[in-house]
Amino acid sequence: MATTAAAYQATKGGPLDVDKAFYDRVSGTPEGRELVDKFEIPIRSGQAWEVPAGHLCRLVTVEGPQVGDFNVWNRHDPRERLWASRTRQLQRAHVSTYDRLWSNLPFLRPLLTITDDTLADYGKDAEGGRVHDLLGTRCDPYVNQMLTGEAFDFHCHSNLTRAVLPYGLTEFDVHDVLNVFQCTGLNDDDQYFMKDCPARPGDHFEFFAELDLLCALSTCPGGDLSVPMWGPDAHDPIEVCHPIGVEVYKVDPELLAGWQQPERAAYSNLHGINLPTWQS
Template sequence: MGAKHVGRNGRTFKLHAPVPCYDVPASTLAAVPDSLLTSFNLLPLSARETLRKITIPARDGRAWHVPAGAFCRLEVSHGPQVADVNIWNTHNPRERLYTSKTRLIHSSHLSVGDSLWSGMPYLRPLATIVSDSVQYGIDEDNAGVHDVIGSRCDPYTNAAMTGANANHCCHSNLVRAVLPFGLTEHDVHDVFNVFMCTGFMRSTGQYFAKPSPVVKGDYLEFFAHMDLLVATSTCPQGDVSIPCGSDRAPTCYPLGATVFRLPGLDLKHYTPPKVSSYQGVHGLASAVEQPDADSS
């Protein structure tokens, strides 16, 4: 008699073991060669050539460019604070971060070696995480840090829940941040939740958050595979230790960002990712070429 699962209405199902859907060797999808990562880790901080430093004020958003081949560091500069991050190809904002495919390819929570993938029809790494001081792993509640499972706090859901207008939600912070770059609200997309500790309740499947475990000095760094526009919101929920809708005010902090190059980086075995090699046209070409194939 095998294991059973009892559904909500009392129906019983055979309980199968879970099987990862995208179970391929990490090397198949690795966007940066080991030699690049090794070189990155060996080079001292003094080898970094800073291109830009950004402060994202508390409860606000900022956007900035990261050139291809450069790095971006997001840093907990003042105190525990989560960040909601959007990423676009600078030259084609239709190519932007696709969190749902990113989590299928890698995991619900990202760390070193995981890439941030663009959507179809491009489907290639926009950036790859090269350093993560947190490396929280997955805890006993199935929670992790740096997720690609949540969305972003926004004024529309807030209005539906509370009836109030909230103009400094992450969604609105990102909208204001990208306007100077010629983008609009319609370009803002589901986020990479950096420094946030999240998961799904085992009993109900509800999305949950725990207080962010990060401390001042924690950071996450990623490598840009192409010229990128990066936008980041400092979430008005701070470290997310207070549930949405509570009348207690969260403590919020600014975050720091640094764009830097590493002139001594070993790029010998590195090739920038190309757009997807898929050459078909969704079956449309064969239908045009063989109109009578099914009628003879």
């Protein structure tokens, strides 16, 4: 069956036409990186951290399969943050190597570019599941209480909220996520489904920071999602929860030759509004 063409097409040399050779060089030169930060995010918690422009960041399933809910902002202006829905249109609903995460209006530029993904070969499984999704969003205590009548304070929304408080951000700054290591799709009724996480110890998802970034990640309380969190078969899946490791690397400046940070969108922001003309 023929594939319908994507609505948003890359033009040669345009912002959707990624310089793969550059990112291969940056990511594929082990001697050209220096580890500058490393930590683990425990189960059912969240942490925020900074990734300077031109650095690499790697997320690692250190002990076993685990889903992570990821948020990202411009470190210097948190009004600029991941725009999940536009990224789905410009890239795809499940992202991997060479895809970019784009920022919201009026900024509209790449926040980061994915440089390495050990699950890239997972592809599409028999049920239509794919990995690293932008289809769904974070689990949250509001929906949980609506569905179950119970309060639980360690859903990804709450974990991310606590994580960003030291940076002066609040619950209102937490936004739709990239579900790292999560396998999802749409069923025959066009409904969102989640499957067991296919990651194993040592699998990683790596990206290059196009701007100075503030990142935050929640280790989902659902763990590897092999246990239903809602419905008649639901029970506490704490036994399938694992930490996620974070590594930040400084890149040799010689490997960055020719790269520059992306500019804000060129549009004037006038939106057809006629501004007054003052006369002396």
